[in-house]
Amino acid sequence: MKTPLAGDAAGFASLGLADSLVSAVAALGYEEPTPIQREAIPVLLSGSDMLGQAATGTGKTAAFALPLLDRLLRDLKTNRGRARALVLVPTRELAMQVAEALHKYAKGSNLNVVPVYGGAPMDHQIRALRRGAEVIVGTPGRVLDHLRRKTLDLSTVEVLVLDEADEMLDMGFAEDIDLIVAETPETRQTALFAATLAPRIAAIAGRHLKTPKRVTIAKEKLGAGKMPLVRQVAYIVGRGQKMTALGRILDFEGPKSAIVFCRTRIEVDELTDTLNAHGYGAQALHGGMVQKQRDRVMQLFRSEQADILVATDVAARGLDIDHVSHVINFDLPTAPEVYVHRIGRTGRIGREGMAITLANPREHRFLKFVQALTKQKIEILNLPTEADLKKRRLEATKETLREQLAEGGLDEVREIVESLVQDFDILDVAAAAVKMIHDAFDKSTGEGEVDESRDEARRSGRDSGRDERGPRDSRAPRPRQSGAMMLLRLSVGKEESIRPADLVGAIAGEAKISSSAIGAIKIHDDYSLVEVPADLSDKIIAALRTTKIRGHKVTIQAKPA
Numbered sequence: 287m288k289t290p291l292a293g294d295a296a297g298f299a300s301l302g303l304a305d306s307l308v309s310a311v312a313a314l315g316y317e318e319p320t321p322i323q324r325e326a327i328p329v330l331l332s333g334s335d336m337l338g339q340a341a342t343g344t345g346k347t348a349a350f351a352l353p354l355l356d357r358l359l360r361d362l363k364t365n366r367g368r369a370r371a372l373v374l375v376p377t378r379e380l381a382m383q384v385a386e387a388l389h390k391y392a393k394g395s396n397l398n399v400v401p402v403y404g405g406a407p408m409d410h411q412i413r414a415l416r417r418g419a420e421v422i423v424g425t426p427g428r429v430l431d432h433l434r435r436k437t438l439d440l441s442t443v444e445v446l447v448l449d450e451a452d453e454m455l456d457m458g459f460a461e462d463i464d465l466i467v468a469e470t471p472e473t474r475q476t477a478l479f480a481a482t483l484a485p486r487i488a489a490i491a492g493r494h495l496k497t498p499k500r501v502t503i504a505k506e507k508l509g510a511g512k513m514p515l516v517r518q519v520a521y522i523v524g525r526g527q528k529m530t531a532l533g534r535i536l537d538f539e540g541p542k543s544a545i546v547f548c549r550t551r552i553e554v555d556e557l558t559d560t561l562n563a564h565g566y567g568a569q570a571l572h573g574g575m576v577q578k579q580r581d582r583v584m585q586l587f588r589s590e591q592a593d594i595l596v597a598t599d600v601a602a603r604g605l606d607i608d609h610v611s612h613v614i615n616f617d618l619p620t621a622p623e624v625y626v627h628r629i630g631r632t633g634r635i636g637r638e639g640m641a642i643t644l645a646n647p648r649e650h651r652f653l654k655f656v657q658a659l660t661k662q663k664i665e666i667l668n669l670p671t672e673a674d675l676k677k678r679r680l681e682a683t684k685e686t687l688r689e690q691l692a693e694g695g696l697d698e699v700r701e702i703v704e705s706l707v708q709d710f711d712i713l714d715v716a717a718a719a720v721k722m723i724h725d726a727f728d729k730s731t732g733e734g735e736v737d738e739s740r741d742e743a744r745r746s747g748r749d750s751g752r753d754e755r756g757p758r759d760s761r762a763p764r765p766r767q768s769g770a771m772m773l774l775r776l777s778v779g780k781e782e783s784i785r786p787a788d789l790v791g792a793i794a795g796e797a798k799i800s801s802s803a804i805g806a807i808k809i810h811d812d813y814s815l816v817e818v819p820a821d822l823s824d825k826i827i828a829a830l831r832t833t834k835i836r837g838h839k840v841t842i843q844a845k846p847a
């Protein structure tokens with residue numbers, strides 16, 4: 287019952303790529319080509335030379351890697367074991383990344399991809415080259431070194447890619463590049479990528495490209511009028527710190543309803559699990575889900591039973607939700623127009639909205655680019671500290687008190703206050719009462735940091751505790767799980783591929799309760815344990831008995847937690 291939205295990276299097939307490559311990107315969770323891929327892939331498949339403007343994060347690696355592999359894989363017997371493609375990159379780190387990406391996309395083809403870069407033992411690389419390599423990914427200095435030693439022969443190269451050419455020029459590789467290109471046949475196809483198409487790039491393109499087609503993702507200036515009026519902020523965090531940062535931000539902002547964007551289906555599922563494991567009510571939405579699942583998730587989000595929707599761009603497109611308070615770019619959008627689309631989901635007329643982007647230091651450039659195009663400021667902020675969170679919680683306690691005062695109905699407790707003021711100062715009495723409320727909230731909502739090492743382990747599936755869902759929410763006081771709890775034992779577990787999100791979705795959706803009311807979840811091989819509020823347990827059990835979880839009927843046993 288898949289709809290076109292659930293299409294398996296069908297957009298890649300329509301660009302003319304071989305089936306095996308379309309399947310490879312679908313397996314990686316890609317849902318559609320990024321803007322640079324949509325433009326560049328057909329040009330490169332046609333055999334033309336290409337001059338592309340694209341920075342890190344736009345998906346440019348796949349933009350050249352997929353057509354390159356398409357050509358090589360169609361005709362694997364040609365020059366088997368000889369260098370057919372050369373990708374020049376500025377750094378060792380990038381050489382490893384690009385080689386890894388080529389491996390992933392060419393999985394199962396037994397194509398040999400060899401990275402060669404400085405700082406690594408020469409003999410190891412020489413042996414790898416001798417064994418035969420159809421694709422070489424290298425830094426200019428080391429490639430030249432191999433050419434001089436005659437351990438590399440480029441006379442059979444069909445495709446040459448100059449990746450991040452502006453950085454290679456900045457690093458003084460201009461001459462090395464010229465020498466290397468001179469070793470390749472005139473008949474080759476050449477693609478050059480740079481973040482900006484400055485005159486010096488035009489010069490190198492003029493020397494090495496033949497009537498290249500130009501591809502750029504910043505085609506049109508995005509008018510300021512198109513931009514929603516929302517506060518736009520960004521946090522610069524390292525790759526490994528993203529989950530901790532997100533936890534802090536969610537705690538600080540306490541969003542009523544947030545959409546968190548990731549790039550791939552796999553990332554959406556992983557992040558949803560991690561968030562649920564930390565006590566946030568998150569639901570996943572991506573194109574790999576059948577319509578019924580998507581409807582259920584949307585219903586939970588619309589009825590505010592799930593605070594957080596974790597989504598891919600494809601799945602979120604066309605959603606008509608008007609109460610989103612926060613859009614969070616957990617992964618950077620792949621182009622400025624994708625950024626504008628995403629943040630357009632918040633700040634709809636008359637509502638306040640906030641757009642938050644997590645970027646790593648290398649991706650800082652993208653933010654500048656978006657600011658220049660949209661003519662709107664993106665503030666770079668420091669992550670909220672523990673002290674900031676504390677202050678936020680105190681403010682929220684004050685707000686709760688204000689609401690209580692407005693509501694009235696205080697006559698009974700007034701008597702207590704009146705008797706206490708015989709012995710104490712009235713301000714002290716009030717302060718003690720406020721402290722008790724605040725402490726009670728803190729206790730019921732729990733405190734503490736998201737443990738990064740566990741998150742990383744969780745993301746790579748190494749954590750044995752990956753299915754725990756601890757009660758934890760130190761955001762603005764919203765007590766959860768403070769009353770008596772029941773422990774439900776459900777007859778489905780890991781063997782049925784059950785994830786915390788499935789249980790939260792089924793319980794919240796079928797019993798029509800808020801996902802934040804659900805406590806700890808632990809998934810075992812053939813059963814799962816879920817804590818639920820005692821007063822709701824009958825309703826939940828009744829609802830679960832009439833439904834299926836991941837296609838399985840469940841039996842349920844309950845006992846006090």
Ligand code: AMP
Pocket residue numbers: 315316317318319320323341342343344345346347348549550
């Ligand atoms: P790059 O700009 O090539 O460094 O790619 C940045 C990231 O985007 C990498 O993690 C890729 O795996 C990912 N990526 C590339 N193309 C797509 C796509 N079409 N859909 C989702 N993720 C993608």
